[in-house]
Amino acid sequence: MSVKILAIESSCDETSASVLADGKILSNFIANQTIHEQYGGVVPELASRAHQENIVPVVDQALKVAGVRKEELNAIAFTQAPGLIGSLLVGSCFAKSMALALDVPLIAVHHMQAHVLANFIGEDKPSFPFLCLTVSGGHTQIVRCDSPLQMKVIGETLDDAAGEAFDKSAKLLGLPYPGGPLIDKYAREGNPDRFKFPEPQIPGLNFSFSGLKTSILYFLQEQQQKDPQFAENNMADICASIQHRIVSILMNKLVKASKETGIKEIGIAGGVSANSGLRNALQQYGEKYGWKTYIPKFEYCTDNAAMIAMTAWYKYQAGEFVGLDAVPGARAGFEH
Ligand code: KG4
Ligand code: ZN
Numbered sequence: 001m002s003v004k005i006l007a008i009e010s011s012c013d014e015t016s017a018s019v020l021a022d023g024k025i026l027s028n029f030i031a032n033q034t035i036h037e038q039y040g041g042v043v044p045e046l047a048s049r050a051h052q053e054n055i056v057p058v059v060d061q062a063l064k065v066a067g068v069r070k071e072e073l074n075a076i077a078f079t080q081a082p083g084l085i086g087s088l089l090v091g092s093c094f095a096k097s098m099a100l101a102l103d104v105p106l107i108a109v110h111h112m113q114a115h116v117l118a119n120f121i122g123e124d125k126p127s128f129p130f131l132c133l134t135v136s137g138g139h140t141q142i143v144r145c146d147s148p149l150q151m152k153v154i155g156e157t158l159d160d161a162a163g164e165a166f167d168k169s170a171k172l173l174g175l176p177y178p179g180g181p182l183i184d185k186y187a188r189e190g191n192p193d194r195f196k197f198p199e200p201q202i203p204g205l206n207f208s209f210s211g212l213k214t215s216i217l218y219f220l221q222e223q224q225q226k227d228p229q230f231a232e233n234n235m236a237d238i239c240a241s242i243q244h245r246i247v248s249i250l251m252n253k254l255v256k257a258s259k260e261t262g263i264k265e266i267g268i269a270g271g272v273s274a275n276s277g278l279r280n281a282l283q284q285y286g287e288k289y290g291w292k293t294y295i296p297k298f299e300y301c302t303d304n305a306a307m308i309a310m311t312a313w314y315k316y317q318a319g320e321f322v323g324l325d326a327v328p329g330a331r332a333g334f335e336h
Contacts (some may be wrong), residue, residue: 010091011083019066026066048086077312136270137163155205190240267294
């Protein structure tokens with residue numbers, strides 16, 4: 001008999017459900033919330049309400065596409081932390097109710113651990129030890145993994161996350177939220193060497209992006225005094241130059257981490273790993289330094305329930321279940 005798990009992800013503004021059977025993803029359904037665009041960022045209360053509206057149809061769709069009836073499920077998994085507390089509550093309450101009604105075990109998953117394990121969906125899985133650069137809207141981490149459930153954060157951002165650096169830069173350029181994908185789009189047509197933004201000198205494996213944001217702000221103010229249409233007229237080159245700097249900050253620390261640990265199995269994960277500049281850079285650095293590189297499929301980079309299901313599969317095999325009293329947490333860590 002195969003083990004079938006339903007996983008639910010609701011940490012931020014994506015409502016997602018996925019069904020997995022014996023480590024294989026059968027479905028991964030994601031409902032995006034477009035309501036936040038007009039506010040320039042995710043509004044927590046609106047996110048919770050949208051999750052409440054979406055959760056039943058999303059779970060229903062994931063089961064249908066997988067061809068699995070709820071009575072066949074062996075466990076229910078949910079994102080426990082970190083995230084917006086109201087959003088997490090919708091997913092966790094729904095998962096608990098289903099686990100109780102079906103009388104199957106409940107599995108609590110850490111969102112950042114799941115982003116890393118998105119690299120383990122599919123046939124070509126990394127070997128251990130494995131280094132992962134996880135870059136999302138809320139986090140920027142270099143994670144050392146010694147097994148699927150043994151992970152240690154060895155570097156992280158001291159201020160903004162890489163995704164925030166993209167989104168805040170986009171906002172300064174007058175682009176709508178989330179600006180990361182738009183910077184990526186404009187950057188494809190632009191010259192990355194036209195404008196030079198500084199690389200912060202942060203010791204060790206940690207990152208900082210707040211200085212970059214300030215330098216972009218001053219640069220744009222200065223240029224727009226001379227030409228009020230400066231941003232519009234130079235959008236591609238500005239975006240390419242900003243992306244080039246964010247990617248170089250990330251990659252230089254990843255090279256340092258690989259040298260310090262001697263690990264050459266290297267992957268990226270999280271929403272920002274959808275960025276074409278970062279994906280190309282990982283490939284190029286991989287060739288230069290003899291790394292074996294891993295990038296999750298596009299749909300598994302941004303928030304999705306398939307990565308929650310994959311993590312739940314490892315937890316199921318390890319017998320890591322939780323009770324109905326498991327509480328979601330906005331900021332909990334995940335190290336084992
Ligand atoms: O992992 P994710 O979907 O949600 C969080 O857990 O935060 O990451 C969202 C972040 C946003 O900041 C978004 O702008 C960024 O990922 N992002 C990108 C791209 N696609 C998503 N940033 C740069 N280039 C992209 N193509
Ligand atoms: Zn995420």
